[in-house]
Structure formats: structure tokens, C-alpha cells
Amino acid sequence: xxxxxxxxxxxxxxxxxxxxxxxxxxxxxxxxxxxxxxxxxxxxxxxxxxxxxxxxxxxxxxxxxxxxxxxxxxxxxxxxxxxxxxxxxxxxxxxxxxxxxxxxxxxxxxxxxxxxxxxxxxxxxxxxxxxxxxxxxxxxxxxxxxxxxxxxxxxxxxxxxxxxxxxxxxxxxxxxxxxxxxxxxxxxxxxxxxxxxxxxxxxxxxxxxxxxxxxxxxxxxxxxxxxxxxxxxxxxxxxxxxxxxxxxxxxxxxxxxxxxxxxxxxxxxxxxxxxxxxxxxxxxxxxxxxxxxxxxxxxxxxxxxxxxxxxxxxxxxxxxxxxxxxxxxxxxxxxxxxxxxxxxxxxxxxxxxxxxxxxxxxxxxxxxxxxxxxxxxxxxxxxxxxxxxxxxxxxxxxxxxxxxxxxxxxxxxxxxxxxxxxxxxxxxxxxxxxxxxxxxxxxxxxxxxxxxxxxxxxxxxxxxxxxxxxxxxxxxxxxxxxxxxxxxxxxxxxxxxxxxxxxxxxxxxxxxxxxxxxxxxxxxxxxxxxxxxxxxxxxxxxxxxxxxxxxxxxxxxxxxxxxxxxxxxxxx
Numbered sequence: 001x002x003x004x005x006x007x008x009x010x011x012x013x014x015x016x017x018x019x020x021x022x023x024x025x026x027x028x029x030x031x032x033x034x035x036x037x038x039x040x041x042x043x044x045x046x047x048x049x050x051x052x053x054x055x056x057x058x059x060x061x062x063x064x065x066x067x068x069x070x071x072x073x074x075x076x077x078x079x080x081x082x083x084x085x086x087x088x089x090x091x092x093x094x095x096x097x098x099x100x101x102x103x104x105x106x107x108x109x110x111x112x113x114x115x116x117x118x119x120x121x122x123x124x125x126x127x128x129x130x131x132x133x134x135x136x137x138x139x140x141x142x143x144x145x146x147x148x149x150x151x152x153x154x155x156x157x158x159x160x161x162x163x164x165x166x167x168x169x170x171x172x173x174x175x176x177x178x179x180x181x182x183x184x185x186x187x188x189x190x191x192x193x194x195x196x197x198x199x200x201x202x203x204x205x206x207x208x209x210x211x212x213x214x215x216x217x218x219x220x221x222x223x224x225x226x227x228x229x230x231x232x233x234x235x236x237x238x239x240x241x242x243x244x245x246x247x248x249x250x251x252x253x254x255x256x257x258x259x260x261x262x263x264x265x266x267x268x269x270x271x272x273x274x275x276x277x278x279x280x281x282x283x284x285x286x287x288x289x290x291x292x293x294x295x296x297x298x299x300x301x302x303x304x305x306x307x308x309x310x311x312x313x314x315x316x317x318x319x320x321x322x323x324x325x326x327x328x329x330x331x332x333x334x335x336x337x338x339x340x341x342x343x344x345x346x347x348x349x350x351x352x353x354x355x356x357x358x359x360x361x362x363x364x365x366x367x368x369x370x371x372x373x374x375x376x377x378x379x380x381x382x383x384x385x386x387x388x389x390x391x392x393x394x395x396x397x398x399x400x401x402x403x404x405x406x407x408x409x410x411x412x413x414x415x416x417x418x419x420x421x422x423x424x425x426x427x428x429x430x431x432x433x434x435x436x437x438x439x440x441x442x443x444x445x446x447x448x449x450x451x452x453x454x455x456x457x458x459x460x461x462x463x464x465x466x467x468x469x470x471x472x473x474x475x476x477x478x479x480x481x482x483x484x485x486x487x488x489x490x491x492x493x494x495x496x497x498x499x500x501x502x503x504x505x506x507x508x509x510x511x512x513x514x515x516x517x518x519x520x521x522x523x524x525x526x527x528x529x530x531x532x533x534x535x536x537x538x539x540x541x542x543x544x545x546x547x548x549x550x551x552x553x554x555x556x557x558x559x560x561x562x563x564x565x566x567x568x569x570x571x572x
Contacts, residue, residue: 013091016086016089016090016091016092019073019077019091020077020092020094020095021091021095022073023070023073023077023095024095024098024099026066026073027070027074027099027139028102029062029066029070030062030063030067030070031103031135031136031139032059032062033058033059033060033061033062033063033064033066033067034059034062034063034067034135035131035132035134035135035136036055036056036058036059036062036063036131037059037060037063038131038134038135039127039128039131039132040056040059041131042127042130042131043127043128077092078152081152082151082152084155087152087153087154087155088154088155088156089156090157092154092156093154093155093156093157093158093160094157096143096146096147096154096157096161097157097160097161097164099139099143100140100143100144100147100161100165101161101164101168102136103136103140103143104140104168104219105168106132106133106136107133107136107137107139107140108133108168108169108172108215108216108219109133109172110129110130110132110133110136111129111130111133111134111137111215112172112211112212112215113126113129113133114126114129114130114133115211115215116208116211116212117129119204119207119208119211120204120208121204147161159232159234159236159237160236161223162223162227162228162229162232163223163229163232163234163236163237163240164240165219165222165223165227165229166220166223166224166227166229167220167240167244167245168219169216169217169218169219169220169221169222169223169224170216170220170224170244170245170295171216171244172212172215172216172219172220173212173213173214173215173216173217173219173220174213174216174249174291174292174295175212175213175216176209176210176211176212176213176214176215176216177209177213177287178284178287178288178291178292179205179209179212179287180206180207180209180210180212180213181286181287182283182284182286182287182288183202183205183206183209183283184206185283185286185287186202186283186284187202187206189279189282189283230302233306233307238306238307238309238310238313241299241302241303241306241310241314242303242310242313242314242317244299245295245296245298245299245300245302245303246296246299246300246303246314246317246318247317247321249292249293249295249296249299250292250296250317250318250321250322251321252288252289252291252292252295252296253288253289253292253293253296254321254322254325254363254364254367255285255288255289256284256285256286256287256288256289256290256292257285257289257293257363258285258325258359258360258363259282259284259285259288259359260282260285260286260289261359261362261363262355262356262359262360263278263279263281263282263285265355265358265359266278266352266355267279269351270351270355272351272352299314300314300318309395312395312396313395315371315372316395316396316399318367319368319371319372320403321364322364322365322367322368322371322372323364323368323372323403323452324364325360325361325363325364325367325368326360326361326364326365326368327364327448327449327451327452328357328360328364328448329357329358329360329361329363329364329365330357330361330444330447330448330451331357331444331445331447331448331449332353332354332356332357332360332444333354333357333358333361333444334357334440334443334444334447334448335353335357335440335441335443335444335445336350336351336353336354336357337354338436338440338444339353339436339437339440340354341436396463397460397463397464400456400457400459400460400463401460403452403453403456404452404453404456404457404460407449407450407452407453407456408449408453410445410449411446411449411450411453414443414445414446414449415446417442418439418442418443418446421435421438421439421442422435422438422439424438425438478500478501478502478547478550478551478552478553478554479502479503479552479553479554480502480503480504480505480553480554480555481496481500481502481503481504481505481554481555481556481557482504482505482507482554482555482556482557483496483504483505483506483507483557483559484507484508484509484556484557484558484559485506485507485508485509485558485559486508486509486511486559486561487539487559489506489508491539491540492539492540492543492557492559493506494540495540495543495544495547496547496557498544499544499547499548500547500550502555509561511561539559539563539565542565543557543565546565546567547567550567550569551569552569552570553570554569554570555567555568555569555570556568556569556570
């Protein structure tokens with residue numbers, strides 16, 4: 001590409017980005033102005049000026065100036081979109097995604113807020129949210145039409161609105177369902193204890209939360225089923241599925257289950273507070289665990305039906321979430337045991353702490369065991385394995401290294417804290433209690449992270465050793481190789497290591513500039529200037545053949561500009 005062409009391409013890219021950024025800003029400004037005017041019309045009827053002159057002036061300026069400017073700029077952009085290069089630009093895709101997602105969120109939240117306000121019985125509070133919701137709903141419909149247009153829709157980031165719309169609706173629906181279910185359960189629990197304790201308007205709050213659950217569910221269904229979000233297999237769809245559907249739902253489920261078990265344990269063994277106070281978090285915890293488990297199970301089933309990478313990635317995420325819960329439980333249990341050892345009288349606070357650790361361990365431990373399967377022997381990782389198998393092996397090794405590394409960092413930090421506390425005590429500061437009292441919390445964390453780091457390091461080391469044993473044995477026939485080349489040395493470096501097992505020192509030729517790419521011809525000759533894609537594999541293959549049978553303490557390998565390879569054993 002010439003310098004003029006490159007400059008022209010850069011100018012077009014910058015022009016598109018500025019144009020779409022300006023269009024985005026103008027659309028937002030116009031929508032804000034129109035929603036402000038519509039709000040005043042709904043509240044005051046035909047009398048727009050109701051005392052807030054500044055607010056009215058702002059709405060008029062935004063609507064009557066920003067609106068026409070947005071319309072003119074949109075018309076210019078829309079006419080250019082007949083060109084496929086314009087439709088394929090990243091700027092058009094980003095603009096459509098940004099406005100689509102923003103308008104979807106604002107329209108949905110404001111319209112649902114209108115319904116919940118009407119259910120609550122307040123007279124005028126629903127009108128501002130209705131005005132904003134209607135305007136942004138119109139913006140959403142407009143941009144959805146452009147996004148689905150057969151001739152002018154964006155060609156880049158086409159799946160992003162579907163994926164984000166699906167999970168925006170899912171989050172709204174799950175939040176509303178948890179709130180509604182927790183209100184019902186709380187009313188049932190309080191009604192079981194005393195009929196008079198149930199408020200008369202609890203059903204209003206439950207109905208309002210149900211509106212959010214149904215509204216979010218409709219948004220999710222529209223994008224997930226109607227728009228085909230469940231059929232997408234792009235990288236973005238897979239990542240969001242694992243982050244929201246597996247990680248987010250897993251944290252929600254385990255958190256709710258942990259609080260539920262903790263509350264039940266306190267009811268059985270630590271009734272030092274009134275029953276009503278003990279039961280206060282139970283309804284929300286049960287609702288979170290119930291709804292979260294449904295979402296978690298659904299998305300784990302989707303992950304199992306996807307590619308090997310998504311399937312194993314969801315398994316690693318599940319085991320990681322459960323591992324954090326179980327390790328936290330171990331640390332809290334150690335903390336409580338040390339407190340019991342240091343205190344002759346076990347108070348309610350220590351008992352509560354112990355029950356909290358036990359509940360976290362009871363919830364996280366079994367889930368980690370089922371997800372990780374520590375007793376099942378993992379097949380040895382094959383060096384250089386390709387496809388899904390290789391990606392899964394790499395992901396598992398990365399997971400082991402990340403868990404070990406993070407655990408080691410936390411262990412080092414807690415060890416420093418313990419040292420600080422011990423030195424503080426022996427240097428005469430007695431305000432913090434005994435040594436055990438000072439160090440029991442960080443020591444519990446140190447024990448938990450030490451166990452996690454030690455276990456995962458041992459697994460990583462064993463799998464690495466098994467992978468090395470499973471890989472092809474390399475005969476070390478050469479002590480060291482000096483490679484002299486003017487081309488990219490990385491492929492040749494790998495070939496030398498694989499064939500000989502020797503260390504490699506690379507020297508770059510000073511007599512080579514932009515080399516033509518040599519391509520091997522059957523026999524001994526080469527044809528220069530054939531293209532970079534053909535050279536790398538063929539040159540490496542010829543080098544491997546040249547090294548077969550060569551022995552020596554040191555060997556010089558030279559690659560000439562014309563592609564000739566010389567392998568020279570050296571004395572000494």
C-alpha cells in the first residue's frame with residue numbers, strides 16, 4: 001500500500017469515527033430534549049412552562065436544535081451506507097450497538113418503573129418515567145429497524161446487540177424474580193410466626209418486583225429466542241455465556257445457598273438472637289439460591305452442548321467459584337478454632353464465626369469436588385496438541401497457574417501481616433490482645449491459601465511431568481547450535497530444539513535486507529522470491545532433514561539469502 005493510500009484510509013477511518021460519535025451525541029441530546037418536553041406535556045397538559053424556565057429552555061434547545069441536526073447528519077450517513085465499505089466500518093457497528101443497547105436499557109427500565117409506580121398508587125410520579133420510556137422506546141425501534149435493514153445494516157459487530165440484549169433482559173428478570181420470591185417467602189415466614197406481623201401491602205411490593213421479572217423475561221425472550229441469540233456461537237456469545245450464565249449465576253447460587261445453610265445452622269446451634277432476627281436473611285438467600293440455580297443449570301447445559309473450549313471453560317469457572325467458597329470456609333474455621341483455643345469461654349461471636357465457616361465449606365466443597373473431580377486422572381497433556389484438545393489443555397494449565405499464583409500472592413501478604421502483628425506484640429503494644437488473637441484471622445487465610453496453592457502446584461507439576469513423558473523423546477545428538485540467518489529465526493529455532501534437543505544461539509546476518517522468500521525445489525536448489533507463506537514451513541522442513549544424523553558438541557547452521565542451508569560441525 002502506498003503512502004497516499006494509507007493516508008486516505010486513515011482519514012476515512014477518522015472521519016467515520018468522528019461522524020458516528022457526533023451522531024450518537026446528537027441522538028442522545030435530541031432524545032433528552034423530547035423526553036423533557038413530553039414529560040411537561042403529560043404533567044401540565046397544554047401549559048408547558050410550570051415554573052422551571054431553565055429546564056424548559058434546555059429541553060427546547062435539545063429538541064429543536066439537536067433534533068434537526070441529528071436528522072440531517074443521519075440522512076447524510078444513511079445515503080452513504082449504500083456503499084458496502086461504509087456498512088463494513090467499525091464505526092457504524094459501534095454506533096448501532098451503543099445506541100441500541102442504551103435505548104433498550106433506558107426504555108425498558110423507565111417503562112417498567114412506570115408500571116410499578118402505578119401499582120404503588122402514586123399519582124404523578126409515573127409520568128416522567130413514561131415520557132422518558134416512550135421516547136427511548138421510539139429510538140430503540142428506529143435503530144432496530146436500521147440494524148435489521150437488508151441493504152444498510154452494519155456488517156461488523158452484528159451479533160453484539162443480540163447477545164447484550166439477551167443478558168440485559170436476563171439480569172433484569174433474575175433481579176425481579178429474586179426480589180418477588182424473597183418477598184413471598186418472607187411474608188410466609190413471618191405469617192407462620194405471627195399472623196399480625198405480615199404487612200397489608202406486602203403483595204404490592206411482590207407485584208412490582210414481578211413486573212420487573214416479567215419485563216426482563218420478555219426482553220430476554222425477544223433477543224434469545226426471537227432474534228436467535230441461543231444459536232450464536234461467536235467468541236463474544238461464548239464469553240458472555242460463561243461470565244454471566246456460569247460465573248454470575250454460580251456466585252449467586254453459592255452465595256444464597258451459603259447464607260441459607262448458615263441461617264439454618266444458627267437456628268440449630270446458635271440461637272443467641274431473636275428468631276425473627278435470625279430468619280431475616282433467609283428469604284432472600286433461598287430466593288437467590290433457587291433462581292440462581294435455575295439460571296446456572298440452564299447455562300451449564302448450554303455450555304455442555306457447545307464446543308470443547310466452552311464446555312471445559314464453564315467447568316473451570318464452576319470449580320473456581322466453588323474453590324473460593326470452600327477455601328474461605330477453611331480460613332474462617334481455622335480463625336474460629338484459634339479463637340476458641342485462645343479464649344477459655346466460647347462466646348456467641350466465635351460460635352457464629354465457626355458456623356459461617358462450616359456453611360461456606362459445606363456449600364463450596366461438594367460443588368468443587370463434582371466440578372473438578374480430583375480423583376479422576378486427567379489425560380496427559382500432549383505438547384503441541386491442536387484443536388479443542390490443545391486449547392482445553394492450555395486453558396487447564398493457565399487455570400492451575402492462575403490459582404496457584406493468586407494463592408501464593410495472598411499467602412505472602414498474609415504472612416507479612418502475621419509478622420507485623422507478632423512484632424507489634426513483642427515490641428510492647430498490648431492493645432490488640434494476645435498473639436493468637438492478633439494473628440488468628442490472617443493465619444486462617446494463610447492456611448487456606450497455602451492449601452490451595454500447594455494442591456494446584458502439585459497438580460500442575462504432575463500434569464507437566466506426565467505431558468513431558470507422553471511427548472516424543474528427543475535425542476540430544478548436538479550440544480549447542482549457532483544459527484546464522486537473515487529471516488525470521490523463530491521457526492528454525494523450534495525445529496532445531498525439536499530435532500536435536502540442543503540450545504540455540506541466533507546470529508542475524510548483516511548482509512541481508514528485505515530478503516526474497518526462498519521456496520525449496522525437489523533436489524537441492526531453491527527458487528527465490530515465492531512468498532512468505534510458503535517459505536516458513538518448507539525451510540524448516542529442509543533444516544530438519546539436514547540435521548538428521550549430525551552429531552557434535554557445537555554445530556554452525558547458516559541460511560543463505562537464496563535459501564541454501566549449510567550445517568557445519570565444529571571442533572572444540
